Amino acid sequence: MRISRETMVKLLQKKEDPVKDPEVLRAMLNVPRHYFVGDDFRPRAYDDSPLPIGKNQTISQPYMVAKMTELLEPRKNSIVLEIGTGSGYQAAVLAELVDKVYTIERIPELAEEAKKRFDELGYKNINVRIGDGSVGWPEMSPFDGVIVTAGCPDIPETLLGQLIENGKLVIPVGSIGFQELIVVTKKKEGYHVNRKFGCVFVPLIGIRGWRQGGSSCGGSAK
Ligand code: SAM
Secondary structure (H helix, E strand, C coil): CCCCHHHHHHHHCCCCCCCCCHHHHHHHHHCCHHHHCCHHHHHHCCCCCCEEEECCEEECCHHHHHHHHHHHCCCCCCEEEEECCCCCHHHHHHHCCCCEEEEEECCHHHHHHHHHHHHHHCCCCEEEEECCHHHCCHHHCCEEEEEECCEECCCCHHHHCCEEEEEEEEEEEEEECEEEEEEEEEECCEEEEEEEEEEECCECCCCCCCCECCCCCCCEEC
8 A cells, every 4th residue: 555745754753752843744744755766666655664775775764764853953054964875865854954964975876866866856955975974074064963874883983073062963873784773962071872772774884893783774763
C-alpha cells in the first residue's frame, strides 16, 4: 500500500519517542521525498524506511531524518553542516528550517545528483562539497550544528572543533552494523553528551578506529 506524505508525518508523531517540533514536522511535510529516490522506489518513498539510492548507499529512514533534525534544535538563523549528502533529502529538510546548509559527500555522482535536485526544487541555501566530510568544512566554520548521517567509531574531535559555543553535534557512534545516536553540546566548561537510541547507518568512510559489528544498511532506528 502506498503511504502519503501526510500519513508519514502523522506516523512520526505516534512513535515511542515521537517527533514533536512543529517546524520539523512542517519541513517533513514540505519536502517531496519521492523526488530524492529513483523511479523504482517512488511507490515506497513515504514508507518509514531507508531506501537504496545507488552506489551502495541509502536515503535515511524519515523518522531518523526528523529526529536528528529535531535534536539539532535548528533556528532560522542557524548555519549547519551535514556530513553525508547522499540523496540530498536531509539537507533539503534542514534548508527548510535554517539560514544556510553546508553538506559534504564523498561520492561525486551522488553529490552531483543532489545538487541537481536542489536546483530543480529551488533550494538556494544549500552548498555542496565533494570530499571527505570527516575533516568537516573548516573555512565555513564555526557551525551552530553539525549532523553526521553515516556511522562513526568515535566522536570526531575535528567536528567538535568546528562548533560554536552551545552548538550541537548529532552523530551515530558505535561499530559497523550498530551505533547509538548521540547529541554532543559544546559548553564553555566542556562537552555535554546525551545518548539517545540505537540505530544503523552506513559507515563514514576514511575514518579510523572501527570495531566490527553486524552488516550495515543505512539510516534507521533500532
Ligand atoms: N543524508 C543522506 C540523505 O538524506 O539521503 C543519507 C546519507 S547515507 C545514510 C550516508 C552517506 O554518507 C553516503 O552517501 C556516503 O557516501 C556518505 N559518506 C560516507 N563517508 C563519507 C565521508 N567520509 N565524507 C562524506 N560523505 C561520506
